[in-house]
Amino acid sequence: MTERPSGSVTREPTTLAIGPSRVEWKGDALHIHIEERDTRLFNPVHRRVRGVVKVHPEALNPTSFALDHGEKHIWHCLAPRARIEVDMENPGLSWKGKGYFDHNRGSESLEDGFRIWHWSRAHTKHGALVCYEGERRDGSLFASAIRFDRNGVAEDAELPPIARLPHSKWRGERRARSEISVARVRRTWEDTPFYARSELSSHLDGEEVVAVQESLDMRRFASPIVQFMLPYRMPRKRA
Structure with a gap:
């Protein structure tokens, strides 16, 4: 995961892109496209990390929750239960399992x-x-x-x-x-x-x-x- 300037971030109704990586809804699944480099300490050669993670919600929750009195921090558990499919090109790994999807947003x-x-x-x-x-x-x-x-x-x-x-x-x-x-x-x-x-x-x-x-x-x-x-x-x- 790389920190990037605001010019490298684009957001649309169904897509969030940060540099070459992006998250997008396709049908009923969330597709997470990963295009990164690893950050192993004391190793100048950072391997490429590339692949797709698909999150299939078993149910969607529309309710958000405030974590503070002023509602400056909001937590939303969108998919309390989900299935995931991981298909990595680099390194060559893949598996399926149980998943979960939430996010936090805030004004500070x-x-x-x-x-x-x-x-x-x-x-x-x-x-x-x-x-x-x-x-x-x-x-x-x-x-x-x-x-x-x-x-x-x-x-x-x-x-x-x-x-x-x-x-x-x-x-x-x-x-x-x-x-x-x-x-x-x-x-x-x-x-x-x-x-x-x-x-x-x-x-x-x-x-x-x-x-x-x-x-x-x-x-x-x-x-x-x-x-x-x-x-x-x-x-x-x-x-």
Whole structure:
């Protein structure tokens, strides 16, 4: 993923293009066309990363949720359940599996609105369950659990107890929710000074589930040393 100037971004009703990569709706599926270079540290040869990911929503949710009192930050879970098809040309990989599609939008930067947040989502027998919690920049807390049925209809669910997780390798705090107050990290996919994304074993909606969990610390993200390090992992193209 490369940071690019505004002149490299185009948006139309069904398409968002950022440099050579683009996301577009075709029929009932979202097609994600990836045209990038990897960013392996200490390696001057950045391999080409090229391929297509297709997201097939099993249901669409029309409801957005404000994450702050001033509604400067909006979260929209468009497809709480989906099927995905991954077909990569470089490297040569392909697979199919379960998926999810959401997005955040706002009128201010995330570090101006939040200190930290934790998020998790799991497929369940009857739909999906999403837990969202954190601390805003003003010190106020928020926490909620939202259940989506197989038609994408959202309703508030009882918030399960906190299940504390081991810190990431960068000593970042991780937290999830589980009805038996126990969750286990199966794999950590992304581990950075300010962000971690993991696969969990948890217990939600009365069943054992495999959940995806993320923790984001915007205080660390905004620190000068992390801002100095970011271009080495996320290249910046200038106008």
